[in-house]
Amino acid sequence: MAQRACPVGLLATDYYDNIHTFIDEASEDGHDFVASPLAHPSFRRFIEGTEEIDAMNSWRDSPVFQRKDLIVKSPKYSDLLVGVLAAWYRFDSPDHELQLNSELALKQELAWASHLGLLSVMLPVLPEKNVTNMARVLNNTMASISYTQLWIKVPVTSKEGGESPWKLWNRIRTLTEHSTKIHVALELTKDLPDDDELDRWLAEPVKALIVPHDVFVANPKQYPVLPKPHQDFVKIVMDKLRPNILVTLPEVPSFQNASPVTYHEYIRFLNRNLPELDAVDSFAAGYRDYLQAPLQPLMDNLDNSTYETFERDPIKYQQYEEAVYRALLDRDPDATKKTVVMVVGAGRGPLVDCCLRASERSKRDIHLYALEKNPNAFVTLQNKKEEEWQDKVELIFADMRTWKPSHQTDILVSELLGSFGDNELSPECLDGAQKFLKDDGISIPAAYTAYCAPLSSTKLHNEVASYKDLEHFETPYVVMFQQVCALADSKPLWTFDHPNPVFPCTPEGNPVNNLHNTRYQQVTFDVAKPMTMHGLAGYFESVLYKDVMISIHPDTHSPGMFSWFPIFFPLQSPVQVPAGAQVVVDFWRLSDKKKIWYEWAVVVKNKNDQQDLSITAIHNPQGRSYWVGL
Numbered sequence: 091m092a093q094r095a096c097p098v099g100l101l102a103t104d105y106y107d108n109i110h111t112f113i114d115e116a117s118e119d120g121h122d123f124v125a126s127p128l129a130h131p132s133f134r135r136f137i138e139g140t141e142e143i144d145a146m147n148s149w150r151d152s153p154v155f156q157r158k159d160l161i162v163k164s165p166k167y168s169d170l171l172v173g174v175l176a177a178w179y180r181f182d183s184p185d186h187e188l189q190l191n192s193e194l195a196l197k198q199e200l201a202w203a204s205h206l207g208l209l210s211v212m213l214p215v216l217p218e219k220n221v222t223n224m225a226r227v228l229n230n231t232m233a234s235i236s237y238t239q240l241w242i243k244v245p246v247t248s249k250e251g252g253e254s255p256w257k258l259w260n261r262i263r264t265l266t267e268h269s270t271k272i273h274v275a276l277e278l279t280k281d282l283p284d285d286d287e288l289d290r291w292l293a294e295p296v297k298a299l300i301v302p303h304d305v306f307v308a309n310p311k312q313y314p315v316l317p318k319p320h321q322d323f324v325k326i327v328m329d330k331l332r333p334n335i336l337v338t339l340p341e342v343p344s345f346q347n348a349s350p351v352t353y354h355e356y357i358r359f360l361n362r363n364l365p366e367l368d369a370v371d372s373f374a375a376g377y378r379d380y381l382q383a384p385l386q387p388l389m390d391n392l393d394n395s396t397y398e399t400f401e402r403d404p405i406k407y408q409q410y411e412e413a414v415y416r417a418l419l420d421r422d423p424d425a426t427k428k429t430v431v432m433v434v435g436a437g438r439g440p441l442v443d444c445c446l447r448a449s450e451r452s453k454r455d456i457h458l459y460a461l462e463k464n465p466n467a468f469v470t471l472q473n474k475k476e477e478e479w480q481d482k483v484e485l486i487f488a489d490m491r492t493w494k495p496s497h498q499t500d501i502l503v504s505e506l507l508g509s510f511g512d513n514e515l516s517p518e519c520l521d522g523a524q525k526f527l528k529d530d531g532i533s534i535p536a537a538y539t540a541y542c543a544p545l546s547s548t549k550l551h552n553e554v555a556s557y558k559d560l561e562h563f564e565t566p567y568v569v570m571f572q573q574v575c576a577l578a579d580s581k582p583l584w585t586f587d588h589p590n591p592v593f594p595c596t597p598e599g600n601p602v603n604n605l606h607n608t609r610y611q612q613v614t615f616d617v618a619k620p621m622t623m624h625g626l627a628g629y630f631e632s633v634l635y636k637d638v639m640i641s642i643h644p645d646t647h648s649p650g651m652f653s654w655f656p657i658f659f660p661l662q663s664p665v666q667v668p669a670g671a672q673v674v675v676d677f678w679r680l681s682d683k684k685k686i687w688y689e690w691a692v693v694v695k696n697k698n699d700q701q702d703l704s705i706t707a708i709h710n711p712q713g714r715s716y717w718v719g720l
């Protein structure tokens with residue numbers, strides 16, 4: 091559970107003469123950090139013109155804090171401190187002086203925070219409508235800050251008649267080019283918006299969740315607790331985003347047993363009581379939002395640790411065993427013959443074990459072959475034959491596309507699936523292998539379908555952008571999604587069936603070319619809420635045999651199966667999708683003699699008049715950035 095703990099901090103809402111005492115007390119009470127204003131309100135005197143004009147000019151020319159202007163005067167405790175910037179900044183003010191002074195003072199405060207080595211500062215100001223000048227100021231000021239990160243305080247609900255806070259934030263992040271230095275400090279309010287509106291924040295860089303004292307209510311014993319909807323949202327955010335939780339205290343205790351300790355103990359209680367990690371979550375803990383290049387098991391040879399990792403999946407092999415078991419019963423209902431079973435791409439042998447167990451369980455006699463092209467995995471297969479299988483299994487070292495069998499098989503078992511189904515070239519490999527399947531033979535899997543959904547994720551976008559090149563924006567990644575939000579439910583793109591009924595063959599039974607394995611599909615998604623789209627999520631669903639399935643599609647995910655994470659196809663430039671718009675996705679699977687690759691493009695349309703609102707380039711034309719070798 092330790093890795094799921096969120097730091098809990100206290101917001102100093104007053105201006106303390108001795109902030110160090112406040113921090114000491116907060117730490118003694120069990121808080122992990124304190125957020126405190128850096129500057130004293132007296133710092134405002136320049137801005138309000140109460141100082142001589144000369145003094146103001148000299149401040150503007152060389153901004154130096156005087157001791158009396160500062161709450162945080164030294165770097166002592168800077169590891170426990172989040173600096174809160176002045177609340178009087180008005181970057182959108184029609185008063186040019188105030189606008190200008192806000193910018194200069196922000197620069198001064200940020201420079202001080204950076205000098206102190208603060209990890210984070212919070213800007214408690216969000217203009218009600220016009221955020222454009224604020225964004226320019228942030229571009230200008232954050233450029234020179236190398237270490238300190240900025241949190242912008244954003245409430246979850248808008249003021250009466252005001253703009254949606256998410257829209258304001260979305261504008262700021264777009265205007266600041268999705269800066270990785272700017273994050274959200276999301277402030278809970280007494281009323282919460284609907285779930286869709288809240289879910290959007292799960293795709294945003296929420297570094298802090300502010301829980302003000304006035305959203306707490308008293309439980310029967312007069313301790314502070316959160317109302318149920320707030321509790322649920324806090325738990326989801328804790329689970330998915332692991333933010334810093336920042337509690338504000340009332341000036342006078344609101345309930346009999348409300349004290350700094352009882353507030354943070356309650357927050358920690360919620361944190362401790364997150365749902366237990368299931369098998370998938372525990373396995374995925376280290377992989378959340380971590381971009382991995384998809385495997386190329388055809389072109390490359392997988393290493394031992396890769397086999398070892400996916401072999402830990404209990405569900406995949408259980409489903410395969412069930413599929414082979416049912417196929418054996420159907421193939422030989424009276425248990426009168428010997429069924430030939432061939433595992434192609436046997437790896438280190440777990441599917442061979444599945445077939446042996448299925449044979450034993452069904453009491454059906456089998457003649458079992460195991461074929462593999464990875465010379466290193468083949469050594470493990472030989473060890474297993476020597477030590478366990480002996481004459482129950484015949485081993486073949488070959489590439490299934492070119493091996494010439496002496497006789498054909500009843501059941502062909504393979505697992506060559508990637509997160510998008512066909513992206514590890516299962517179709518191409520099985521085209522070659524199906525010549526050793528009898529005309530009425532059974533392929534396990536029988537089919538697999540690729541799905542996609544438009545996805546919002548600032549985190550994933552920033553991860554890809556950090557490479558600073560086009561190639562990475564035209565590459566799909568296998569990734570365990572965490573800070574993401576889908577704009578709509580996923581839709582199927584295409585299916586591959588095995589055995590493949592028809593394709594032009596050479597006299598040796600090999601495909602003449604690979605054109606039958608190319609695909610093109612256009613899918614349209616209706617989007618209810620305004621969102622920023624950063625890419626596409628990809629999933630697969632596979633029919634192993636009849637109703638025995640494996641799936642990583644969110645709606646049908648095989649419970650407990652962790653062999654595959656979803657796949658993410660990024661967009662080079664995020665696109666804005668207004669409420670009620672349509673996202674039209676064009677996806678291609680293309681091929682030449684040496685490789686296959688995907689191309690993808692997005693058009694956002696106005697649903698009513700079908701006008702184009704934005705269009706991306708076609709990503710990865712001709713497989714220039716990413717391809718899978720045949």
Ligand SMILES: C[S@@+](CC[C@H](N)C(=O)[O-])C[C@H]1O[C@@H](n2cnc3c(N)ncnc32)[C@H](O)[C@@H]1O
Nearest residue numbers: 387388435436437441462463464489490505519
């Ligand atoms: C994803 S692994 C699955 C291994 C094993 N069947 C399992 O489920 O644990 C795919 C295996 O197929 C092998 N493979 C891929 N293409 C092949 C080909 N054309 N001929 C033979 N083996 C192939 C790879 O080397 C790898 O061992």
